[in-house]
Amino acid sequence: MSKERVRFDPKALRGFTIRAFTHFGVSEEDAFQAADVLAYSDEHGIDSHGVARLKTYVDLLKAGRINPKPKLKVIREKHAVATVDGDNGLGLVVGPKCMEMAIEKARMHGQGSISVCHTNHYGAAGYYPLMAVREDFIGMSMTNSSKGVVPFNGIDKMLGTNPLAMGFPTGVEPTVLMDFASSTVAYGKVEIAWRAGENVPLGWCLDDQGRGTTVPERMMQGGALLPLGSSKEGSGHKGYCIAGIVDLMTAVLSGANWGPFATPFAIDSPRSEKQVGKGIGHFFGAWDIEGFRDLKVFKSDMDAWIQTMRATRHLPGGPKVRIPGDPEWAAYRIRMKEGIPLQLPVVRDLETIAAALGIPAP
Template sequence: MPHPNPHSIIFPAEHLRQFTTRVFEHFKVPPAEAALAADVLAYSDEHGIDSHGIARLKTYADLLKAGRINPQPEIKIIRGKGSVATVDGDNGLGLVVGPQCMELAMQKAQEFGSGWVSVQNTNHYGAAGYYPIMALQKDLIGLSMTNTTKGVAPFNGAEKMLGTTPLAIAFPALTEPPVVIDFASSAVAYGKVEIARRKGEKVPLGWCLDKEGYPTHEPADMMEGGALLPLGSDVNGSGHKGYCLAAMVDILTAVLSGANWGPFAVPFAIHVAPSGQQVGKGIGHFFGALDIEGFRDKTEFKQSLDDWIHTMRSTKPLPNSPGVIIPGDPERQAYAERMKQGIPLHPEVVASLEVISDYTGVALAKPV
């Protein structure tokens, strides 16, 4: 887990949840759904995923204020067959549409052995990892993915055409913590470049291109007309593999559901108007759930996963490294620390919350 900026301002986790809930309520999101949306954002902050938590609240608030997100959507199934369905999110908050669609996938898994739900006409849904963790509570394997605003160049391309297209999957273990895999198919999440810009830091080569298509260390070069690179970056790093992952996610979430795919995905930004050309509705998500009992005895699977975890942890470590970790370990460590010490927020993020507070009249908690 990265160390917080020494200038970070610490806030109690529960106070941030309350603030976020009340802000969503101010914009006419029903109370239960406002609390759900706040829970999705809080998951990120509490687990050290600073790029997808309350730092995004200002954008959600701006889009709600401008009428570009529906605060009270009528979410409905528009097509289905057995274990699969497509849902129209009615341009609602992805933070509300996402959990409801994951619940649907879980219900289908319990009925049919697996459940698969594609979603159109929705918005940014927070951290992908939130959703498969929902499935763990039912002892199911869970999966989620989403397409996002264009920001990534396809392999050998020099302009933004795809989103960071994150995907996540989680597996329940018996006595060990679950294996939770959550990553973007780009070399890095856009939010990490934003964080580097806020801190005045450079980024490693292999993350970004400038507007001319050349590698750059400067976050601003990427954010002002440049592009992120796919996972693997270039031919030497097998960047075609990251591109193929991005293609898979974009097709499952958007082409399959009838959402806007590729460069037509609706931007998650108030200062960027949606593209004049639309090839579908909103952005898209894709959720899956699997009943382990359909494959093998659930307890035996979970015991085997415990053994897998023990084996990976016992790997001979690289020199001068902390050794092999299990997917999900950094987030669990962050959660343990932050629930004791509070949530560190960058001063720029705090300033954005103060703007929201002034506009809505919702009081921001005092720092720790």
């Protein structure tokens, strides 16, 4: 394993991703959309959800486990809410289309909520609220995922990392964006440490015997992630509750597989023998601020909120207080100038994809 990284031109990675998806019959429009979701992660410093995930999408498309040409279907609807069957399409395509539906309902009714079943991994949760923010709406997204996290006080994996994201429009200040897993850390960050040959902090993971471990391999080989907060002292029950909320809103509400039955996002992971729904689930929400307050006044107050938080005294010798979203905006400014830094194992994966599909490597 190595800490070395190679920088790539953002446009080159986007183009490569588009060619990889169209190779499997994904339309140009859908491939462009899917590439945009992955590029968002790489360009904003979310290394666990960008092209590092492309090989898994390619493997699943090649094996026929993802439908390259899904036909989304509204299976139930009532005013501002609806449930959509994603027809086992790329979550990177199903997600944006369903977020647009939530936004359209918010235009009509002041708010919109879309639950989705029969879909799969949709990339970084934070991509979707920003779609609503661009319309001056508040946006939210969440998704369940395959089991990898123990419930509070448990040893067995029962829940996914189940992320939740919300975005809020502002005036002159950058968008406020909260995007976090309900586990102490996302699985992808453990993978990043593993690729770099590094240990992880105690409190992230358990080994296969339920003991805390700092060795990524011990978690990845039969172990599990801990819920946000980890322990009783860290209020791990709160992370468990957040994971439960996400699982119920995305899967039980939509008719997707919930809890330990969620479909794995991995070619080498067999599906659970028991299926309690279709695919995995997402949930998208959008709210028209004008239904609550004058938009300009709200944005001004958002700016004041941000400026007040930034002015907070910080710990001696520590960094200044930042606003949710600041790390992403800072990473974007750097990476769009200096390129996307990819770990060597990810680079090798892209080279493998290029050779297998007969397309130029980025």
